[in-house]
Amino acid sequence: MPKIVSIHSFRGGTGKSNTTANLAVFLAKMGLRVCVVDTDIQSPGIHVLFHLDPKEIRFSLNDFLWGKCEIEQTTREVFCTAPGTDNGGKVFLIPSSMRTGDIARVLKFGYDIQLLREGFTQIIAKLEIDILLIDTHPGLNEETLMSIALSDTLLIILRPDAQDYQGTAVTVEVARQIEVPNMYLVMNKVPAIFDRAATAEKARAAFQCPVIGILPHADEMMTLASDGIFVLQHPEHTITHEIENIARKILEQRTSPL
Amino acid sequence: MKHLPKWTRNLGLTLLAALAYAFLNMLSNHLLLPSATFIALRPQVALPFFLGFIFGPWVGFFTGFLGNLIGDVLSGYGPWQFWNWHIANGLYGLLPGIATYMGMKKIRTLRGFVLMEAIVVLTNVLAVAFAVFTDMFWLKIMQFPESLNSWILPAFITNTVQAFVLVPLFLVLAKFITITIETRVTLILSWLMVFIVTVTAIAITWTVWGDLTSRAASVKAFYSAGIVTVLVVIIGFIISVFLTYRITDPLSSLSRAAQRIEQGEYRLPELEKFSARSDEFGQLSRLIRSMAEKVEKRETRLKHQVAELKIEIDRARQAEDVKEIVESDYFKNIRQKAREFREPSRSKNGESQNADKGEDESGRI
Numbered sequence: 236m237p238k239i240v241s242i243h244s245f246r247g248g249t250g251k252s253n254t255t256a257n258l259a260v261f262l263a264k265m266g267l268r269v270c271v272v273d274t275d276i277q278s279p280g281i282h283v284l285f286h287l288d289p290k291e292i293r294f295s296l297n298d299f300l301w302g303k304c305e306i307e308q309t310t311r312e313v314f315c316t317a318p319g320t321d322n323g324g325k326v327f328l329i330p331s332s333m334r335t336g337d338i339a340r341v342l343k344f345g346y347d348i349q350l351l352r353e354g355f356t357q358i359i360a361k362l363e364i365d366i367l368l369i370d371t372h373p374g375l376n377e378e379t380l381m382s383i384a385l386s387d388t389l390l391i392i393l394r395p396d397a398q399d400y401q402g403t404a405v406t407v408e409v410a411r412q413i414e415v416p417n418m419y420l421v422m423n424k425v426p427a428i429f430d431r432a433a434t435a436e437k438a439r440a441a442f443q444c445p446v447i448g449i450l451p452h453a454d455e456m457m458t459l460a461s462d463g464i465f466v467l468q469h470p471e472h473t474i475t476h477e478i479e480n481i482a483r484k485i486l487e488q489r490t491s492p493l
Numbered sequence: 494m495k496h497l498p499k500w501t502r503n504l505g506l507t508l509l510a511a512l513a514y515a516f517l518n519m520l521s522n523h524l525l526l527p528s529a530t531f532i533a534l535r536p537q538v539a540l541p542f543f544l545g546f547i548f549g550p551w552v553g554f555f556t557g558f559l560g561n562l563i564g565d566v567l568s569g570y571g572p573w574q575f576w577n578w579h580i581a582n583g584l585y586g587l588l589p590g591i592a593t594y595m596g597m598k599k600i601r602t603l604r605g606f607v608l609m610e611a612i613v614v615l616t617n618v619l620a621v622a623f624a625v626f627t628d629m630f631w632l633k634i635m636q637f638p639e640s641l642n643s644w645i646l647p648a649f650i651t652n653t654v655q656a657f658v659l660v661p662l663f664l665v666l667a668k669f670i671t672i673t674i675e676t677r678v679t680l681i682l683s684w685l686m687v688f689i690v691t692v693t694a695i696a697i698t699w700t701v702w703g704d705l706t707s708r709a710a711s712v713k714a715f716y717s718a719g720i721v722t723v724l725v726v727i728i729g730f731i732i733s734v735f736l737t738y739r740i741t742d743p744l745s746s747l748s749r750a751a752q753r754i755e756q757g758e759y760r761l762p763e764l765e766k767f768s769a770r771s772d773e774f775g776q777l778s779r780l781i782r783s784m785a786e787k788v789e790k791r792e793t794r795l796k797h798q799v800a801e802l803k804i805e806i807d808r809a810r811q812a813e814d815v816k817e818i819v820e821s822d823y824f825k826n827i828r829q830k831a832r833e834f835r836e837p838s839r840s841k842n843g844e845s846q847n848a849d850k851g852e853d854e855s856g857r858i
Contacts, residue, residue: 414831
């Protein structure tokens with residue numbers, strides 16, 4: 236059964252899109268067919284990491300939700316494992332529209348959860364997707380709650396920061412009430428002075444939620460500056476190993492309600 | 494000099510050095526050793542060794558070869574009368590040069606220094622052996638063992654001792670030997686030893702000079718004493734190397750240990766073997782080890798303090814925020830939808846869990 240995973244953070248700038256993109260590529264390298272959906276309709280950004288030119292995007296998620304196209308017309312293949320080691324792993328991306336008019340329209344009218352669900356079901360069937368990653372919008376607005384409702388796993392990204400803690404505590408509680416089957420925390424940009432195990436335990440105790448990744452703050456990540464996929468450029472880095480842990484943990488879990 | 498191609502520089506250098514060697518040879522041919530007619534006090538013997546080490550085998554060889562040839566001419570022996578000695582002198586430069594070709598680098602350590610001195614002694618042995626064998630079996634000038642005292646030992650002893658002392662001096666001046674604690678201590682000990690031996694030998698020679706030149710039996714005794722001198726120098730050198738090692742080994746270990754501490758490593762196995770010593774090195778090793786232990790403990794304690802991540806959540810505010818969201822209509826609507834979507838896998842609990850399990854086991858993930 237395919238999995239649907241929402242990746243969320245309460246505030247912006249936590250590295251949510253970056254983690255999603257790296258997770259997607261890592262899963263593809265493991266031989267899975269991955270689809271990344273950018274539902275961050277208010278401020279889309281994950282296409283940049285995959286070097287997808289906005290001009291090349293003919294149809295976006297918005298177009299599907301407004302009935303302008305079929306869901307498969309919105310997908311773009313953005314990564315596939317190297318020909319020599321081809322294990323069938325691929326990453327497809329469903330981008331969001333970058334047109335300001337489209338963004339305003341979403342803000343005003345929102346979109347239909349039923350339609351979104353159908354879209355996901357279709358794309359999973361047509362592209363034989365193993366795992367669908369939803370890059371959500373920060374905060375707890377209606378679209379985010381919809382994504383969580385459609386997911387069987389919720390990954391919450393947070394930084395060691397007081398405001399993130401407060402927002403994450405609220406998110407965890409709200410997600411519990413939507414009854415998402417699996418929920419995990421990933422801490423990002425953690426200074427190296429913190430002991431990994433102690434930090435993970437602290438967060439688990441504070442949020443009553445398993446912690447499956449502690450990504451250290453790394454100069455290499457900052458140097459990359461969103462220009463490409465970290466796990467491909469630093470295959471031996473601690474961050475890459477953490478991403479691998481996250482990927483394996485997600486795959487262990489129960490599957491989609493769809 | 495720098496603009497010239499290497500071979501031009503080397504050629505010029507060789508010619509200059511050969512002329513200097515020849516001139517000095519001519520001078521020292523007049524300062525003949527007692528009884529050995531053709532062998533002289535020759536400090537310049539260090540020159541081909543030195544040039545061989547610095548500029549390679551060819552410069553070394555031709556400095557010795559041409560220098561000896563021209564020197565013989567200047568001294569009135571004729572150019573080819575002792576041609577095999579030209580080659581022997583050439584070997585003085587050739588063998589050290591070959592050593593550098595075979596990977597001998599600038600000398601910084603005790604090991605490098607010992608290797609250099611060993612090459613000097615070995616080169617002397619081979620060069621004299623070559624000259625002696627060609628003399629005996631080809632030119633038939635010498636007779637063995639009759640020539641031992643008149644030719645072979647004088648040449649070997651004087652050349653070996655002089656090269657042994659002067660080659661390292663030149664190499665230090667040319668910075669081929671870098672002054673480190675290891676080379677410095679070896680130099681001090683070996684020079685001191687050679688100085689004492691030489692001064693003693695000269696003093697003895699002076700006192701018995703008149704007898705030596707007149708009586709053949711004493712000459713033999715004198716050169717037997719000479720070979721003892723060489724043995725003393727070599728044994729003394731080995732002892733001085735050992736003493737140097739006793740000083741420099743703990744020092745370089747201490748330096749390595751300090752580097753480790755700098756990199757935040759506090760396990761110092763290299764100091765263990767010195768800790769039992771009763772001298773200052775033993776003291777220092779024990780001190781540094783206990784210091785490292787204490788620093789490690791302190792650092793671990795600090796780390797724990799710093800890395801105490803604090804997560805504080807305002808529970809009242811959290812409850813308020815959650816309440817605001819979950820009581821909104823849109824949330825209730827979404828929760829209802831979510832339940833409906835998940836209904837198939839939630840209804841009839843027992844069955845569906847089994848179904849789920851089956852899927853997991855057979856599924857591709």
